[in-house]
Amino acid sequence: MKIGYFIGPAGSGKSHMTGSLYSWMNQLEMEVITVNLDPAVIRLPYSPMIDIREYVSYDEIVDKFELGPNGAIIAAMDQVALRVDEVIDELREFDSEFVLIDLPGQLETFAYRASGPLLLNELGREHKMAGVFLVDPILCNTASSFVSVLMLGSSIKYRLNTALRFVISKGDTISEERMAAIDDWMEYPDFLLEALRTEPGVLNADLAIRIADILIQEETYGSFPVISSQTNENIDLAFGELQRIWDTEDLFS
Template identity: 30%
Template sequence: MSYSQKQSTVAFGQAVIGPPGSGKTTYCLGMQEFLSAIGRKVAVVNLDPANEGIPYQCAVDISELITLADVMENLKLGPNGGLIYCMEYLEANLDWLQEKLAQFKGHYFLFDCPGQVELCTHHSSLRNIFAQLAKWNFRLAAVHLVDSHYCTDPGKFISILCTSLSTMLHVELPHINVLSKMDLIEQYGKLAFNLDYYTEVLDLSYLVDHLATDPFFKNYQHLNKKLVEVIEDYSLVSFVPLNVQVAKPNQQESNN
């Protein structure tokens, strides 16, 4: 196979991950509309077996293979155990996924992934699926969505920093962290620092000092300090703010 032929088989896309309620499905809808408006062929792949009422045009849907509701009913599993089973089942049936994806050559792919945090920080199935996609010449970037309301609570922000770092190390893909729902951040409460402090993850010692003023967190100051040191030692985590309500480019703009 020549270099040019090999290049033509490469597919590009995003693995959209993040905690429940962080806006992954809404992001996929907005990105699908944006890419379509600028003339790109886009295929959205729903890998979340609990995703119902999908708002976007779905090219491949895992519910054709397995659903969380069926797993919970038939195997008597809870939602967390059920999601893990579904991902393991998909991993064991990747030939199904390969056949479905092969129908969309030349498309840009958006993979709407489940929101269970453990799937991106501890469990191996989702990472193995991404690794197999790489073997099929998919070049994916992980887009990790985090609800911006965590910025209003210093304790929660440290927690989400740890989660983001763990996800970056576990998933093993080119990675971008996104603060979603920025249009709602003013409704969550006043920020202790300017927004760029949270997006650039600046000197976190100020965050530890701020937590020390809280009677509850004062007892955990040493723990918070050590967690912050881990985050700063890796020096990997930063965020890009996103307001999905920003206007999409119109057709005239896409033709210019």
């Protein structure tokens, strides 16, 4: 199986992209299933074939342990870690050529607790894994926030020990002017460094520039395609980014 997963900050559009890419692949008659790994999600824009909510009940956790939302999410993700083998068994039964996994809204509870690395490691033993990191356009408004997202993606990549390609989500919400600036940053990294240099009030700008310089030279981040799950514009490029990793032997290239 070729497994693709979507990761990114809460609200960056993972669930919608899972749904849109699933529909696109389905239309092309690819053999594909979807997996929801968010125990706390209430409504999804697609119908997952495997759903972690059948294993872990967020509401029960809230009631039983009298936890607030953050504590309950952490407890739920720890329970997900305990059920990983069952999810993997269910996946095995489907034996689909492609699997799309929608990761939990709260990226940090997946990546920085036990369940995320455990799950991806286990799946990676038997299957080809590829990750797409979603960058919300609100983080492309300034050079410093864009660099902060590169740093977050790098941290996730090393924490999960996996290859990731970056895409910008919610493309339909980006103005033409902003789009032109983002294109320039991608095509000419010096533009991004210059934007950092001239942006007012960047904390420790020299350090930010040095970090950005290293990160943007790492071609592994890809070309940052801009994708909309609402209009489906460039949704094929989400598949392309996954395919690029599936086709590569070295996970970190």
